[in-house]
Amino acid sequence: MxxxxxxxxxxxxxxxxxxxxxxxxxxxxxxxxxxxxxxxxxxxxxxxxxxxxxxxxxxxxxxxxxxxxxxxxxxxxxxxxxxxxxxxxxxxxxxxxxxxxxxxxxxxxxxxxxxxxxxxxxxxIGRETRHENDEYSPEMKHLKSIVYDTFDEIVMDSKKDVFVALCFNETLEGNFISTMAKILQNEPNLVIGRMNSAYNDYSLEYFPKEKYFPKLTFFSAANKTPIIGDAYVNDECITAKQLLTWIHESCTHKFDMEKYLEQVTQYDELAALIDECKLAVWKVENNLHSIRSILPDYKHPAEEFSIPLKELVKGEDKSKMKELLEKIKSVSLQDMIDLLEQYKAGKTIHLKADETVDSYYLERYEKVIVDFTATWCGPCQAIAPLFGYLSSIEQDIIFLKVDADECQEQCKAFNVDGFPTFKSFKGKNMVQVIIGSDLKGLKKMVENLH
Known part of the structure; x- marks a missing residue:
């Protein structure tokens, strides 16, 4: 709580x-x-x-x-x-x-x-303990662990081409980077390593300055001037094939890239299938989660396939994944979507751009709950049906929605910079604040106004 x-x-x-x-x-x-x-x-x-x-x-x-x-x-x-x-x-x-x-x-x-x-x-100076054994897990054993005190020793070795993935408390387990390290493990002049930014200081000139992780940088044997990479292309994570091509083009000690193409292609196909399966499972779970906040006993046939598929994506059984994915696609989710839209409407009031929360609502009504929301915010949309449903059954409370884009000044006036944010008021006095899509918390907020 x-x-x-x-x-x-x-x-x-x-x-x-x-x-x-x-x-x-x-x-x-x-x-x-x-x-x-x-x-x-x-x-x-x-x-x-x-x-x-x-x-x-x-x-x-x-x-x-x-x-x-x-x-x-x-x-x-x-x-x-x-x-x-x-x-x-x-x-x-x-x-x-x-x-x-x-x-x-x-x-x-x-x-x-x-x-x-x-x-x-x-x-x-952040100095992670030097690891004597880099084998964090079977998936990770081919990734060289790099810490603050070994950075120069490993990365600046003039005999080696070194690729570094700077991560933040991430294992990179199952990631395309750890897969690439496994595929290229027999290349004698190439090192693929990881460095945890949470425990090690690092030079900002060596890695991308964007907030995302992992940050990718290549240090060739011939020239240790860092070649800064981009983990994302058009908001999508780069593929193993793209990473292999970049490493091959950047390194001093060239290797036969052709012999690895089949492996990375198979990996990319599996990764794309897993992403599609995860999205399908997420849609089922997300809709069910929202509906069950209102109807706890609600059932849907898609769940019969989404539950085992969620476990399958941890492995490599592509045929079974495809089978369950097709079964989910064959069961329409439209009935869930329609039900959520029905609840979402409720009796909520949308603040107009020329209105203020204070003068139009807090001064006129005894009890008000304000939902500071955004159309582009996933958690906002997930909790919206419950907010709408509560507005339809609570007759003595005003449920007000304030859109982050349409009413920017009102969001600033109430010190809101995270969405969704819920604020409850009684007699113009603020009673409670909830930040995030907290279904139980929102129900409790309503109870606290009675």
């Missing part, structure tokens, strides 16, 4: 995520506000044992030069030793402040941020 307590209309929003009776606290911090770290202890529950606070910061060194530092600040309550870690943007360099012998105050934090600007802060 996620509980959101609104602290101030334009400064803080607190989120408590309960897990094993511990609390993680997220504070969205406005630098222009006078409130700062001396109020934080009051916001964290006394029973919180391992609470982490994350806050965005924008620090101005002086009014003279207006030199600024932007980033995120992390620190642990009751950690041993107590530390604060600053993530500097855009470089994402990390700096540590040991607070074991000092009080965390506005002044001490200000000095810490100044020390980053002055180059005196202690920079934290």
């Amino acid at each position: 996620t509980e959101h307590t609104h602290i101030s209309s334009d400064t803080y929003e607190r989120e408590l995520f309960t897990k094993e009776e511990k609390f993680n606290v997220l504070i969205n911090y406005s630098p222009s506000d006078a409130c700062f770290l001396d109020e934080i202890d009051q916001m964290i529950d006394e029973q919180a044992e391992d609470s982490w606070l994350r806050t965005n910061f924008n620090f101005i060194k002086s009014d003279m030069d207006r030199e600024s530092i932007q980033g995120k600040l992390h620190f642990a309550k009751d950690a041993k030793p107590k530390t604060i870690m600053a993530f500097k943007f855009p470089s994402k360099e990390r700096y540590l402040m040991d607070t074991s012998s000092m009080e965390i105050t506005r002044e001490s934090l200000t000095q810490f941020l100044k020390s980053i600007l002055d180059g005196k802060a202690v920079r934290y």
Whole structure:
């Protein structure tokens, strides 16, 4: 269960995520506000044992030069030793402040941020433990593990062509990259490796600056200037054949690419089939999930085939996958789609572009639930039928939908930047906030207004 307590209309929003009776606290911090770290202890529950606070910061060194530092600040309550870690943007360099012998105050934090600007802060270097055995799993054993302390040793080896996949807490297991490493394992002058960005510092000049993972870079033996790749072509992941071609064109030590074409073609065919099967299963599960939030006992014949197909995609039985995929296609999902559209309509009210939530609804009605939504947001559409259904059975509550594209100013006015976001009001006072497609939470929100 996620509980959101609104602290101030334009400064803080607190989120408590309960897990094993511990609390993680997220504070969205406005630098222009006078409130700062001396109020934080009051916001964290006394029973919180391992609470982490994350806050965005924008620090101005002086009014003279207006030199600024932007980033995120992390620190642990009751950690041993107590530390604060600053993530500097855009470089994402990390700096540590040991607070074991000092009080965390506005002044001490200000000095810490100044020390980053002055180059005196202690920079934290992420160093994952060097792996003696790269065999994380059978699927991964052909991928060379690269960590901060072995990067130069492995990647900058002038005798080797080295392909690096920078990932974020991803194993790449079953991925086309691990498959390529397996296919090309007998090429003596080629290394295909992985590096975990969550635990290892890395140079931004070596990898794509986009947010997606994995980030792909090739370092040829003849020239260690990185050749930065793109894992996506027209929003779709590149194929194994495209990756093989890129590696062959980039490497110094050429190999016979033709002898691998049949293997990568077979892999790409299997991968395309698996993607199609996963999409079919997702459509069945997603529609059933939405309907069962309203009708718990609802059944549909497509589920008879989607459940075993979900397990089959973990293997390589293409004939069985195709058989079940065709059976799902033979069972129309239109009845589910029609039912969801019927529920989605309900008695919801759509905010017009020239209206405001405050003046048109909060001041006129006692109880209001606002759904900040977007047509392009999958989770928004998944929970929309339940929102519509609740609007049709709750006669004393106004269910208002605010579209992110049509009513951008209203989303900003209510500090909404994630969708869907639900906010309930009673007598113009906000009662509760839910961020995300939380079906049970939305039902509970309605109950809390009674």
